Amino acid sequence: MARAMVLIWAYSVLLAMVYLVDGIGVNWGTQATQNLHPSVVAQMLKDNKISKVKLFDSDNWTVKYFAGTGIEVMLGIPNSQLNRFSDNYDNAKDWVKENVTKHLYDGGVNIKYVAVGNEPFLKSYNGSHLKTTFPALKNIQKALDAAGVGDKIKATIPQNADVYDSGSQGPSAGDFRSDIRALMIDIVRFIKDNSAPFVVNIYPFLSLYDNPDFPVEFAFFDGGAKPINDKGTQYNNMFDANLDTLIWSIKKAGAPNVKIIVGEIGWPTDGNINANAKMAKRFYDGFFRKMATNKGTPLRPGPIEVYLFSLTDENQKSIAPGDFERHWGIFRYDGQPKFPTDFTGKGQDKMPVGAKNVQYLPQQWCVLNSDIKNMNLVPENVNYACSLSDCTSLTYGSTCNKLDGHGNVSYAFNMYFQMNNQDVEACNFQGLAKIVTRNASQGDCLFPIQIVSAGRRLTMVTGVSVLAGLLTLLALF
Numbered sequence: 001m002a003r004a005m006v007l008i009w010a011y012s013v014l015l016a017m018v019y020l021v022d023g024i025g026v027n028w029g030t031q032a033t034q035n036l037h038p039s040v041v042a043q044m045l046k047d048n049k050i051s052k053v054k055l056f057d058s059d060n061w062t063v064k065y066f067a068g069t070g071i072e073v074m075l076g077i078p079n080s081q082l083n084r085f086s087d088n089y090d091n092a093k094d095w096v097k098e099n100v101t102k103h104l105y106d107g108g109v110n111i112k113y114v115a116v117g118n119e120p121f122l123k124s125y126n127g128s129h130l131k132t133t134f135p136a137l138k139n140i141q142k143a144l145d146a147a148g149v150g151d152k153i154k155a156t157i158p159q160n161a162d163v164y165d166s167g168s169q170g171p172s173a174g175d176f177r178s179d180i181r182a183l184m185i186d187i188v189r190f191i192k193d194n195s196a197p198f199v200v201n202i203y204p205f206l207s208l209y210d211n212p213d214f215p216v217e218f219a220f221f222d223g224g225a226k227p228i229n230d231k232g233t234q235y236n237n238m239f240d241a242n243l244d245t246l247i248w249s250i251k252k253a254g255a256p257n258v259k260i261i262v263g264e265i266g267w268p269t270d271g272n273i274n275a276n277a278k279m280a281k282r283f284y285d286g287f288f289r290k291m292a293t294n295k296g297t298p299l300r301p302g303p304i305e306v307y308l309f310s311l312t313d314e315n316q317k318s319i320a321p322g323d324f325e326r327h328w329g330i331f332r333y334d335g336q337p338k339f340p341t342d343f344t345g346k347g348q349d350k351m352p353v354g355a356k357n358v359q360y361l362p363q364q365w366c367v368l369n370s371d372i373k374n375m376n377l378v379p380e381n382v383n384y385a386c387s388l389s390d391c392t393s394l395t396y397g398s399t400c401n402k403l404d405g406h407g408n409v410s411y412a413f414n415m416y417f418q419m420n421n422q423d424v425e426a427c428n429f430q431g432l433a434k435i436v437t438r439n440a441s442q443g444d445c446l447f448p449i450q451i452v453s454a455g456r457r458l459t460m461v462t463g464v465s466v467l468a469g470l471l472t473l474l475a476l477f
């Protein structure tokens with residue numbers, strides 16, 4: 001009897017470990033006018049057996065909803081906060097006290113990592129965070145250690161894959177970017193000494209987007225690509241080649257065994273000719289199949305810990321990188337799945353479980369009033385609507401690109417109306433618009449009904465998207 005009990009116990013511990021090791025993670029960003037409630041998200045993750053979530057801040061109202069769920073949480077510190085922690089250890093101690101240890105009561109939040117900054121050394125940041133990031137990392141880890149939780153909770157820095165390269169040669173030529181090599185070597189050694197992981201974001205989609213000559217098949221995992229031969233090692237997908245370039249780089253930095261986590265990986269579904277549900281499905285299906293084999297990469301066989309990018313679309317993200325930037329969700333803005341796939345990689349092709357108990361705004365849309373004869377005022381009003389909402393689905397290659405002129409205007413008006421919580425005054429446009437109760441969607445082009453935004457965040461359309469919207473507009477007219 002006792003022996004059976006021990007066996008059952010051992011078995012359940014093993015099961016829990018397998019579940020954790022195998023468990024896939026997902027990024028949840030909230031740069032949207034209306035966000036799902038964190039309790040809805042926690043349930044969604046459980047329903048889909050997603051066992052880890054990576055957040056981009058540490059908002060305590062959000063984090064507390066992961067208490068008691070067992071879901072592993074990676075908290076984030078935004079780049080804009082790095083200088084607060086780089087030269088002030090007390091700030092780091094206060095942060096850990098308020099945003100980490102407060103959640104660690106019995107039955108609390110399973111916090112595992114703190115992401116200090118997000119891709120802070122991205123080339124396009126022009127070195128803005130080069131001085132602050134590493135000192136901030138050190139202070140946060142020191143504060144975690146001082147609070148007695150440093151063994152369990154590790155600080156790290158999610159890096160974009162642009163911190164290393166291999167020129168135009170194979171992965172074995174890989175090394176950290178020359179302008180930041182010394183700094184990266186210090187960081188890698190610090191991470192190694194603290195048994196923390198190196199977190200890297202890898203985007204085959206962006207390779208394809210940035211380089212029209214990039215071999216399409218190499219972005220996927222279907223085996224159709226012409227392999228790259230790197231001194232006898234064959235690479236037939238970009239993911240393996242990229243990860244092994246990093247592994248060569250950390251080898252050269254004297255820390256060959258540092259744990260690596262893929263902090264972001266995914267494929268967008270709109271806003272570009274290569275961003276659609278079909279290609280996203282192809283990418284994820286292949287990726288999940290690969291993950292299920294636990295084959296790893298040629299240099300590092302075995303399971304890989306990954307966080308998908310992303311859970312939902314975010315209609316207020318900057319579109320400086322491209323119109324696809326607001327469409328990374330595996331789920332739409334309202335938590336409904338976009339395409340069938342199987343997170344376990346076992347090939348069971350079914351729709352992921354959508355968000356439950358989502359509250360929608362009333363079933364009404366804002367469209368161009370077809371009685372209007374004088375269209376002179378239309379361009380400036382569309383301009384206004386797009387600059388303050390999200391018209392990225394109208395652009396070339398996108399789901400709403402085939403609308404006629406009338407449809408384009410209605411789409412812009414409706415997005416503005418919905419993102420402003422269907423405020424009656426947000427459907428005026430100098431008398432050009434009217435509210436209708438007939439579904440304005442056309443074919444594959446969804447005219448969304450927004451959700452009731454959860455939480456204490458203000459849901460105003462902010463100036464952040466103004467420039468982005470104006471850029472979209474240039475494409476519109």
Ligand SMILES: *[C@@H]1O[C@H](CO)[C@@H](O)[C@H](O)[C@H]1NC(C)=O
Pocket residue numbers: 060061064098
């Ligand atoms: C969140 O933190 C603030 C201080 O920043 C505190 O006043 C509030 O009580 C905290 N809320 C929760 C739910 O812990």
Ligand SMILES: *[C@@H]1O[C@H](CO)[C@@H](O)[C@H](O)[C@H]1NC(C)=O
Pocket residue numbers: 057058059060091094095098099
């Ligand atoms: C805790 O995190 C929140 C959200 O990121 C931040 O606004 C707040 O300043 C942090 N608290 C401290 C004491 O740093």
Ligand SMILES: *[C@@H]1O[C@H](CO)[C@@H](O)[C@H](O)[C@H]1NC(C)=O
Pocket residue numbers: 124125126128
């Ligand atoms: C970086 O420099 C470029 C070119 O000078 C500029 O356009 C861009 O706004 C800068 N970015 C940041 C984040 O400072």
Ligand SMILES: *[C@@H]1O[C@H](CO)[C@@H](O)[C@H](O)[C@H]1NC(C)=O
Pocket residue numbers: 363439440441442443446449
């Ligand atoms: C409107 O129609 C679209 C496509 O036909 C559909 O996907 C969407 O669910 C409909 N919206 C509502 C609120 O019924």
Ligand SMILES: *[C@@H]1O[C@H](CO)[C@@H](O)[C@H](O)[C@H]1NC(C)=O
Pocket residue numbers: 394395396401403404405406408475476477
């Ligand atoms: C609608 O907008 C799209 C995206 O800018 C544009 O390509 C298309 O030509 C527009 N259609 C009409 C009829 O104006």
